[in-house]
Amino acid sequence: MSGSGAPVRFRSRTSVEQVEESNDLAPRFDDHGLIPVVTTDASTGELLMQGYMNSEALGLTIRTGEAHYYSRSRQTLWHKGATSGFVQTVRELLIDDDQDCIWLRVDVAGGASCHVGYRSCFYRRVPVGAEFERLQKEGHVDLEWTDTEKVFDPQEVYGDAPNPTVL
């Protein structure tokens, strides 16, 4: 499906008013040709992941209705779920005021989005404010788990593929 149909064309950015207050789709890609993407679960509102698209990935996402990203660690176009099967079907694609950020509201096949095996990439929280003051030790603070149950075994799904986490 990814290869079919006419390419999606974006407008040039000509004025602040056009970008903020018109219905022209005129996204801003950064110096690396990327735009940040926020992906939430369309049903629960939960944040699943934050990634990046290049213009090709954004065009393919719009045309196919399935989330495509650009993987910075692997430096390649990335059809999410092509390896794991956890394809993201886009229910809604929104763009922000100055058109330099994309919001995807998706349904996830299999319910997992995180390469570590959790439902969401965001499975740990940081205590803030009064709670931080109470829990801190010499300025350090420990993360707390919000989700302790993995929904899949990364070893089974990804095998020996390199871990994308960069130190």
Place this chain on the structure above:
Amino acid sequence: MSGSGAPVRFRSRTSVEQVEESNDLAPRFDDHGLIPVVTTDASTGELLMQGYMNSEALGLTIRTGEAHYYSRSRQTLWHKGATSGFVQTVRELLIDDDQDCIWLRVDVAGGASCHVGYRSCFYRRVPVGAEFERLQKEGHVDLEWTDTEKVFDPQEVYGDAPNPTVL
């Protein structure tokens, strides 16, 4: 409040296992010293904005419980709401698997987060998939408004301050 208390210290990043599976807070800041931040409304799950923090902004957010960002357009620490009054109180701060992205779940005083005047920065949607195919004209696609009512008048709140949108 921002100036009081001990500074927040972050752990060094020593291994993939430590970063992904331990309770060490060891955030990864990029080449510009920044980490992307996704901010959602804690009550509705709506995406309000996507921004960036440097280590100072992250430390202040953890210590004070109010969202601080780094403004790339103004190149300065930015206590959200200091000008507009729309302070973001952090209900929960989460970090992702490889600790290179922050998720803030916030309550917003006044209910607005967008400098254009809307509740959320994401007030326009892009048709995708079959809907895109139906609506496209020569590969171009028009944005659709999801929110047409401004909750404040930017001119009244910001006066003659320069618009942060970069073309």
